[in-house]
Amino acid sequence: MKRRDFVGLTGLATGALFVPSIPGFGEGLAVDPLRLLDAADDPALKKRLADAALNAAKAAGATYTDVRIGRYLNQGVFTREKQVQNIVSSESYGAGVRVIANGTWGFAATNIVTEAGMAKAAQLAVQIAKANSVVQKEKVQLAPQQGFGEVSWKAPIQQNAFMVPIKDKVDLLLNANAKALENGASFVNSVLFQVNEQKYFASTDGSYIDQDIHRIWPTFGVTAIDRASGKFRSRQALSAPMGLGYEYLTPKAADKIAGPAGSDVVGYRNSYDMLEDIVRATKQVKEKLTAKSVVPGKYDLVLDPHHLGLTIHESVGHPLELDRVLGYEANYAGTSFATLDWKAKGAPYGSRQVNIVADKLQPGSLGAVGYDDEGVKTKEWDLIKEGKLVDYQKIRDQAHIVGQKESDGCCYSQSWQDVQFQRMPNVSLRPSATKMSVDDLVKGVEKGIYIAGNGSFSIDQQRYNSQFGGQVFYAIEKGKIAGMLEDVAYQTNTLEFWNSCAGSCDASDYRFAGFFNDGKGQPSQSSAVSHGSATTRFNGVNVINTARKI
Structure with a gap:
C-alpha cells in the first residue's frame, strides 16, 4: 500500500490521546500510525550496533554479554455502541544490554541506539554487575548454549494488521456493535489490539538473531438489562488472542467448532467470526436473564x-x-x-x-x-x-x-x-x-x-x-x-x-x-x-x- 493511500484512510487516528491502562499494551510514545509502516532496521546495521556493545562490555571486564535491540509497535481501536472511543498507535525503540561480570548479572538500557550509546550502556551494565557482586553469594551458572550465527525468524502471518486501513478496523467494530444493538443488546463495546515486536538479539555465544513477531486480539463485551427488575447479564467474546495477522478476522467455516448439541456455543480455531459471535452473545445474554440459577x-x-x-x-x-x-x-x-x-x-x-x-x-x-x-x-x-x-x-x-x-x-x-x-x-x-x-x-x-x-x-x-x-x-x-x-x-x-x-x-x-x-x-x-x-x-x-x- 502506498503511504498516500494509507493517509486517506487514517484520519481517525489523529485523535489518539493516550494509551489505556492495559498492562503490557501500548507502552511507548504515541505516534502517527504511518510510523508503524516504516521498515525495520537493516540487520547489518543492528549487527554493528550490537557488536559495539559486545566489544565494550568485554573490554570493561564482562565474561558474557547479550544485547537486545527492540522496536515495539502497538495499536488499539476502541469503540462503544455507535462511537469510536479512542485509537492509539505507539512505538517504542531502544536497546538493553545484559552482562555477567565477577560472576554476577548486570543490566542497562538505552534509547540512544548509536554505537556510542550502545557502548555506554554496556559499560554501565558491567559497572552494575561489579557493584552487585559485592553481595552476590553464588556465581551465576549458565547452561551452555551454542551460537547460531546470523539467523532470522518471522511469524508466518498472511496479512500484516498494521497495513490494514484504520477505517476498515473501525467499520468492523462498529458493524459488530450494530449487530448487537439490532438483536437487543443494551450496551456493547468492542476492541481490536495489534502488536508487532521487531527484536534483534546478539550474544558472545556467537548468535545474531533477527525476529519479527505479530499478535492480534479482537474482543467485545455485550450487556442486556431487564429494565423492570434492573437485572443485567453480560458475555465477553469467545475469541482468543493469537499470534496471527489480520487474516484471523477473515472467518472460515472450517475453523468453526460447535459445542455440544443444544448448547448454542461455537468455538473458533485459526480464524474468528466476530459478527457471528456477537449476535450469538446477544441472544445468550438475554437468555441468561431468565436462566435457572444453579443448585450447589x-x-x-x-x-x-x-x-x-x-x-x-x-x-x-x-x-x-x-x-x-x-x-x-x-x-x-x-x-x-x-x-x-x-x-x-x-x-x-x-x-x-x-x-x-x-x-x-x-x-x-x-x-x-x-x-x-x-x-x-x-x-x-x-x-x-x-x-x-x-x-x-x-x-x-x-x-x-x-x-x-x-x-x-x-x-x-x-x-x-x-x-x-x-x-x-x-x-x-x-x-x-x-x-x-x-x-x-x-x-x-x-x-x-x-x-x-x-x-x-x-x-x-x-x-x-x-x-x-x-x-x-x-x-x-x-x-x-x-x-x-x-x-x-x-x-x-x-x-x-x-x-x-x-x-x-x-x-x-x-x-x-x-x-x-x-x-x-x-x-x-x-x-x-x-x-x-x-x-x-x-x-x-x-x-x-x-x-x-x-
Missing part, C-alpha cells in the same frame, strides 16, 4: 477450551515456573505447592489422562517464536506425563539447580528497557489420541454442567485452592444439554481437579485460549501466552451458586 453440589464438568485455558494457566502454568517454585516470586506473585521436594515424592498431579506440555512452537500461538530472549532455540517438552509431574519451566541460569544441562527456551522481556527473565511458555493439555467428539463426552454425564468462556477466578498464592467462573453455562442431564444455567462457579484444589480428569476430545476439537497480559516480576512485566486443549471432562467437582448469600 457435586457435578461432572465438561469444559470448553476457551474456558479451560484459564484453569490450565493458573493451576499448571504458574505453579510449574521454576523461579516461583524456588521462592523467587514470593514477594509479588506467590510461591508454588509443587516444590522440588513434593515432586520427588512422586504423588500424582492428575489422572493418567492428563498429559501437559510446554512449548514455544505451535503456529498461531501467542508464545511462538524461533528463539527466546537468551538466544535459545525454542522447543516442546513434557511438564506432566500420564498424571505425573516430570519437569518445570526453566532458563539458562536455572537449569543447573535441577540437574539439567540446557535451558527450555522460555526467557522473555516485555521490552528493550526491561531485563529478560523466566516467563511462562505455551502450556497445553494434549487431546485424546482416541476419536472422541464433544457429544460423545457429554453422553456419559448423568448430572453435569457444560462451561464455555473464562470468567472471574480466584486462586491462592501457592496455586492450590481455587475458584473459577465462566461466560455461559448449560445443565447436562442424562447425557444431554438441558437448558442454560446461571450463577455457576466451581471450587477445587489443583490436585483434586486434575485427578478428576476423565478424558478429552480428540485433536479435531483442539483450540487455543490465550492472554495478552500475564503479569509477573518486580518491576512488573507483561507477556502473552496461549493454552491449547480440547473439550475435557472432570468428574465430581464442587459447584457453588455465586448469587447466594452466605
Whole structure:
C-alpha cells in the first residue's frame, strides 16, 4: 500500500490521546500510525550496533554479554455502541544490554541506539554487575548454549494488521456493535489490539538473531438489562488472542467448532467470526436473564477450551515456573505447592489422562517464536506425563539447580528497557489420541454442567485452592444439554481437579485460549501466552451458586 493511500484512510487516528491502562499494551510514545509502516532496521546495521556493545562490555571486564535491540509497535481501536472511543498507535525503540561480570548479572538500557550509546550502556551494565557482586553469594551458572550465527525468524502471518486501513478496523467494530444493538443488546463495546515486536538479539555465544513477531486480539463485551427488575447479564467474546495477522478476522467455516448439541456455543480455531459471535452473545445474554440459577453440589464438568485455558494457566502454568517454585516470586506473585521436594515424592498431579506440555512452537500461538530472549532455540517438552509431574519451566541460569544441562527456551522481556527473565511458555493439555467428539463426552454425564468462556477466578498464592467462573453455562442431564444455567462457579484444589480428569476430545476439537497480559516480576512485566486443549471432562467437582448469600 502506498503511504498516500494509507493517509486517506487514517484520519481517525489523529485523535489518539493516550494509551489505556492495559498492562503490557501500548507502552511507548504515541505516534502517527504511518510510523508503524516504516521498515525495520537493516540487520547489518543492528549487527554493528550490537557488536559495539559486545566489544565494550568485554573490554570493561564482562565474561558474557547479550544485547537486545527492540522496536515495539502497538495499536488499539476502541469503540462503544455507535462511537469510536479512542485509537492509539505507539512505538517504542531502544536497546538493553545484559552482562555477567565477577560472576554476577548486570543490566542497562538505552534509547540512544548509536554505537556510542550502545557502548555506554554496556559499560554501565558491567559497572552494575561489579557493584552487585559485592553481595552476590553464588556465581551465576549458565547452561551452555551454542551460537547460531546470523539467523532470522518471522511469524508466518498472511496479512500484516498494521497495513490494514484504520477505517476498515473501525467499520468492523462498529458493524459488530450494530449487530448487537439490532438483536437487543443494551450496551456493547468492542476492541481490536495489534502488536508487532521487531527484536534483534546478539550474544558472545556467537548468535545474531533477527525476529519479527505479530499478535492480534479482537474482543467485545455485550450487556442486556431487564429494565423492570434492573437485572443485567453480560458475555465477553469467545475469541482468543493469537499470534496471527489480520487474516484471523477473515472467518472460515472450517475453523468453526460447535459445542455440544443444544448448547448454542461455537468455538473458533485459526480464524474468528466476530459478527457471528456477537449476535450469538446477544441472544445468550438475554437468555441468561431468565436462566435457572444453579443448585450447589457435586457435578461432572465438561469444559470448553476457551474456558479451560484459564484453569490450565493458573493451576499448571504458574505453579510449574521454576523461579516461583524456588521462592523467587514470593514477594509479588506467590510461591508454588509443587516444590522440588513434593515432586520427588512422586504423588500424582492428575489422572493418567492428563498429559501437559510446554512449548514455544505451535503456529498461531501467542508464545511462538524461533528463539527466546537468551538466544535459545525454542522447543516442546513434557511438564506432566500420564498424571505425573516430570519437569518445570526453566532458563539458562536455572537449569543447573535441577540437574539439567540446557535451558527450555522460555526467557522473555516485555521490552528493550526491561531485563529478560523466566516467563511462562505455551502450556497445553494434549487431546485424546482416541476419536472422541464433544457429544460423545457429554453422553456419559448423568448430572453435569457444560462451561464455555473464562470468567472471574480466584486462586491462592501457592496455586492450590481455587475458584473459577465462566461466560455461559448449560445443565447436562442424562447425557444431554438441558437448558442454560446461571450463577455457576466451581471450587477445587489443583490436585483434586486434575485427578478428576476423565478424558478429552480428540485433536479435531483442539483450540487455543490465550492472554495478552500475564503479569509477573518486580518491576512488573507483561507477556502473552496461549493454552491449547480440547473439550475435557472432570468428574465430581464442587459447584457453588455465586448469587447466594452466605
